Amino acid sequence: xxxxxxxxxxxxxxxxxxxxxxxxxxxxxxxxxxxxxxxxxxxxxxxxxxxxxxxxxxxxxxxxxxxxxxxxxxxxxxxxxxxxxxxxxxxxxxxxxxxxxxxxxxxxxxxxxxxxxxxxxxxxxxxxxxxxxxxxxxxxxxxxxxxxxxxxxxxxxxxxxxxxxxxxxxxxxxxxxxxxxxxxxxxxxxxxxxxxxxxxxxxxxxxxxxxxxxxxxxxxxxxxxxxxxxxxxxxxxxxxxxxxxxxxxxxxxxxxxxxxxxxxxxxxxxxxxxxxxxxxxxxxxxxxxxxxxxxxxxxxxxxxxxxxxxxxxxxxxxxxxxxxxxxxxxxxxxxxxxxxxxxx
Amino acid sequence: xxxxxxxxxxxxxxxxxxxxxxxxxxxxxxxxxxxxxxxxxxxxxxxxxxxxxxxxxxxxxxxxxxxxxxxxxxxxxxxxxxxxxxxxxxxxxxxxxxxxxxxxxxxxxxxxxxxxxxxxxxxxxxxxxxxxxxxxxxxxxxxxxxxxxxxxxxxxxxxxxxxxxxxxxxxxxxxxxxxxxxxxxxxxxxxxxxxxxxxxxxxxxxxxxxxxxxxxxxxxxxxxxxxxxxxxxxxxxxxxxxxxxxxxxxxxxxxxxxxxxxxxxxxxxxxxxxxxxxxxxxxx
Numbered sequence: 001x002x003x004x005x006x007x008x009x010x011x012x013x014x015x016x017x018x019x020x021x022x023x024x025x026x027x028x029x030x031x032x033x034x035x036x037x038x039x040x041x042x043x044x045x046x047x048x049x050x051x052x053x054x055x056x057x058x059x060x061x062x063x064x065x066x067x068x069x070x071x072x073x074x075x076x077x078x079x080x081x082x083x084x085x086x087x088x089x090x091x092x093x094x095x096x097x098x099x100x101x102x103x104x105x106x107x108x109x110x111x112x113x114x115x116x117x118x119x120x121x122x123x124x125x126x127x128x129x130x131x132x133x134x135x136x137x138x139x140x141x142x143x144x145x146x147x148x149x150x151x152x153x154x155x156x157x158x159x160x161x162x163x164x165x166x167x168x169x170x171x172x173x174x175x176x177x178x179x180x181x182x183x184x185x186x187x188x189x190x191x192x193x194x195x196x197x198x199x200x201x202x203x204x205x206x207x208x209x210x211x212x213x214x215x216x217x218x219x220x221x222x223x224x225x226x227x228x229x230x231x232x233x234x235x236x237x238x239x240x241x242x243x244x245x246x247x248x249x250x251x252x253x254x255x256x257x258x259x260x261x262x263x264x265x266x267x268x269x270x271x272x273x274x275x276x277x278x279x280x281x282x283x284x285x286x287x288x289x290x291x292x293x294x295x296x297x298x299x300x301x302x303x304x305x306x307x308x309x310x311x312x313x314x315x316x317x318x319x320x321x322x323x324x325x326x327x328x329x330x331x332x333x334x335x336x337x338x339x340x341x342x343x344x
Numbered sequence: 345x346x347x348x349x350x351x352x353x354x355x356x357x358x359x360x361x362x363x364x365x366x367x368x369x370x371x372x373x374x375x376x377x378x379x380x381x382x383x384x385x386x387x388x389x390x391x392x393x394x395x396x397x398x399x400x401x402x403x404x405x406x407x408x409x410x411x412x413x414x415x416x417x418x419x420x421x422x423x424x425x426x427x428x429x430x431x432x433x434x435x436x437x438x439x440x441x442x443x444x445x446x447x448x449x450x451x452x453x454x455x456x457x458x459x460x461x462x463x464x465x466x467x468x469x470x471x472x473x474x475x476x477x478x479x480x481x482x483x484x485x486x487x488x489x490x491x492x493x494x495x496x497x498x499x500x501x502x503x504x505x506x507x508x509x510x511x512x513x514x515x516x517x518x519x520x521x522x523x524x525x526x527x528x529x530x531x532x533x534x535x536x537x538x539x540x541x542x543x544x545x546x547x548x549x550x551x552x553x554x555x556x557x558x559x560x561x562x563x564x565x566x567x568x569x570x571x572x573x574x575x576x577x578x579x580x581x582x583x584x585x586x587x588x589x590x591x592x593x594x595x596x597x598x599x600x601x602x603x604x605x606x607x608x609x610x611x612x613x614x615x616x617x618x619x620x621x622x623x624x625x626x627x628x
Contacts, residue, residue, distance in 0.1 A: 079435065126618035132435060133379045134576060137568050138617060144565045145610040152607035159603075256561055260381075260443055267440050300451040304444040311440035312430065 041181060045174045054173050056289040058245065060281050061180040065187040065238045067265045067277035069231035072191050074271060075200060076227035077207030078127075079136045082143035083235060083262050088254030090116040090236025091243035092150055092157060095166045098244070100156065105169045109240045116236020117229050119146075124228035128221040131210075143259055147251050162250025169244050176245050183241055187234045188278070194230055195274055203227050264303065268310055270317025279318050349477045351595050353487055357552060359590025360490035364545040365563060366570040366582040367497060368538035373571070374514040375534040376424075377433045378442075383567065384560025385446035386539050390416050390546030391555050392453050395464045405465075413543045420539030424532050446560070454557035464550040486548060493544060494583075501579050506533060511579070566593070569613050 041057075048054055066087055073080045080086075093115030094108035103111075123142060130138050151160050158164070170176055194200055203223050205213040210220040243249040261284075269280025283306070288299055295302075314321050365387060372380045390412050397408035427445065431437040466482040473479075501507040512520040513530050521527060549559065570589055574581030589609075596605045 079439075133373070133377065136379055136435075136439075137572065141565065141568045141572060141610070141617075142614065145607075145614050148603075148607045148610050152603045256565075263439065264443060267436055267443075271436055297451075297455055300447050304447040304451075307440045307444040307447075311437045311444070315434065315437050 038185065042178075045177050053290065054177055056286060058173075058177055058180045059289075060286050061184040062238045062242050063262065063265060063281045063285060064278045065184055065191075066235050067262050067269075067281060068188055068191050068274075069233075069235045070262055070266050071271065071274070071277050072194060072234075073227050073231035074266075075195060075207060076203035076224045077131070077210075078224055078227065079132070079139070080228070080231075081136050081140040081256075081259055081263065082123075082146065084254045084256070084258035085143035085146040086116045086120055086232045086235045087239035087242075087258070088150060088249075088251065089119050089146060089232075090239030091249040091254065092163070093236065094240035095163045095243050095249035096156060098166050099163055102167070105167055105244050109237065109244065112240025112243075113233045113237030116239065117233040120232030120236075121225055121229040124225040125221070127228075128224045140256070140259075143256060147255050150254075151251050157251075158249075160251060162248050162252070164248045166243055166247050166249060168247060180238075180241065180245075183238055187238065191231075191234065192274060199223070199226065264307060268306055268317055270319035272316050273319040273323070276317050276319045283318060347598065349479060351598055353479065353483050355590045355594035357483070357486055357490060357548060357590075358594040359587045360494060361545045361548050361563075362566055362570055362589045363494065363583055363586035364497075364541040364548075365567045366574065366586055367501075367579070368541035368545075369567050370571055370574075370576075370579065370582060371510065371534040371538040371541075373576070375510060376428060376531050378428055378438045379435075380538070381439065381442035381564070382446040382449070383538070383542055384562075384564030385449040386416060386419075386560075387542045387546040387549070387563055388555075388557060388560035389449045389453065390543035391464070391550030391559065392457060392462075392557075393543075394547045394550060395462055395555060398465060409547055412547055413540050416543030417536040417540035420535040420537075421532050423539070424535035428535065429528070429531070450557050450560070457555075458557045462555045463553070464547065464555075466551065482551065486551060490548065497541075498583075500537075506530075510534060569610070572617055573613055 044057070045054065048057075066083060070080060070083045073083075090112035094105075094112035097103040097111065098105065098108045127135060127138055127142070150157050153159070169179065202213070202218045203226075205216075205218055206220050206223045213223075214220060239254075265280035265284055266277045267280070268284055269278065269282075270276030284303060288302070292299065292302075310317060316323070365383065369380060369383050372378055372383070393415065394408050394412040397403045397411060398405055401408075403411070423445070427441045428438065431441060466480070471478045472481045472484060499507075501510070509520070509525045509530055510533070512523065512525060513527065517527065520530075545563075549563070553559075566589065570582060570585050573588075574585040592605065592609055
């Protein structure tokens with residue numbers, strides 16, 4: 001079977017960053033947009049303090065980090081269907097010491113990230129042999145095993161009902177909001193730096209062709225394990241935060257369904273661009289919870305419809321659509337139109 | 345002794361369910377290169393479909409069972425034509441399609457029937473006495489049907505023209521095309537057979553246990569376990585490993601706690617994946 005390319009890197013991206021003088025004005029536009037968004041989100045609690053919307057936004061911050069980490073793992077060509085389980089590892093690594101040993105949350109939250117990194121990199125070694133579809137199958141199974149082991153842990157992990165009574169961090173939800181916001185800023189910044197660093201470029205090379213990458217001295221296994229380690233650190237970190245926020249860690253919230261929703265966010269937003277996962281969370285989590293709460297039971301149908309539309313018309317997701325439109329406008333403004341997409 | 349016979353029948357029935365599911369999944373995976381995440385949802389829907397035919401439309405079981413399987417096979421052809429083929433085996437796009445399909449099916453059955461405890465009524469109520477053992481007649485029937493279907497699949501895969509073509513495409517798609525085997529046709533048949541087998545498995549499971557909208561997820565994971573153990577590209581391996589899983593999940597829970605069996609089995613499979621990523625019977 002020939003290798004299906006999971007990731008296609010934009011060849012222009014690293015070069016664009018290198019050529020600073022040319023791209024400087026456009027970078028400023030992007031940076032100021034991001035800055036405005038950050039300021040807006042930082043001021044938002046003044047308006048919606050203590051409401052349900054705040055809870056939704058905290059959830060959204062958590063999932064932005066988790067799905068961006070999913071993408072960070074995927075740039076090395078690994079479609080990791082155990083992302084939810086890694087989050088669970090982080091959550092339980094924080095919940096168990098918190099409940100049974102009464103450790104402070106400020107220790108257990110980082111501990112969650114470290115535990116997920118360790119578990120992630122241990123299992124990444126054997127899985128680095130599998131590619132594309134087989135990697136996906138293997139990791140789906142891996143997620144099930146992790147949840148199974150957690151469930152079989154007896155009284156320590158609370159079996160299938162979960163572990164309640166995890167110590168809360170703060171009394172007010174606004175404080176949680178700012179912590180989640182901070183974690184998201186740090187996480188997304190690190191993941192951004194990671195992707196456009198030398199390491200990230202290497203990983204994209206591995207994803208495109210492991211043979212060509214190996215021929216120029218980029219080892220496949222090392223880079224893939226590194227990607228998993230890096231991605232699972234942030235996943236575990238916010239997983240631990242989330243379990244301190246809700247006060248429980250239950251295996252049900254880290255199973256296949258959780259992972260599939262993460263995958264939906266990433267695919268709808270666009271797997272091939274850095275902001276894809278965040279846009280996906282906005283479309284599939286924030287918008288429905290803000291505006292369409294009354295059709296809760298029918299929501300999965302809308303999600304499925306969005307997925308089908310994306311699959312048929314916009315394989316690069318919503319961000320891909322924006323890029324395409326921008327390209328169209330640019331080419332319309334510039335010289336005679338050149339059809340950039342030969343997709344059909 | 346009664347439990348022993350009962351356990352034996354359970355083992356065989358579970359093995360049949362896993363083998364049928366595994367076969368169908370492997371057809372789609374090997375021939376189309378698609379990781380069919382919706383396989384479990386099809387299995388679950390067939391179960392509910394058969395229930396609806398029998399209970400709501402009052403069809404006799406002997407008519408409802410083949411009808412469910414045929415409808416599932418027809419849906420398989422449609423899904424291949426309108427959902428899988430346009431995706432051109434692109435991993436992300438097929439993933440989206442499969443997730444969407446399975447979301448729609450699970451949500452539908454969960455909304456309308458999910459809260460009730462349902463089971464497909466038995467075809468032949470009562471018990472039969474063989475020697476000194478009393479066994480439910482329904483299970484004996486399921487046992488016989490299961491064995492017949494397994495034999496039929498072996499004949500289909502190993503001794504029929506279509507089976508030979510499928511194996512040819514699995515081994516080398518371009519080579520098969522050069523021999524005049526049409527890929528589109530084979531893909532449609534693979535999907536029809538795959539979905540049909542999932543439907544048979546679903547009806548079996550539905551007549552043995554209660555129905556839940558989420559029964560597909562767990563079965564999907566068992567199927568993955570089966571395919572990983574058997575090795576990708578191996579049809580024969582699925583039989584042996586399916587039997588093994590049947591013993592594991594049919595017999596061991598009698599003596600051990602179910603959660604422990606699950607955890608043990610999954611760790612063993614994971615370890616095997618580390619030692620031998622190609623599975624027991626895999627080639628390439």
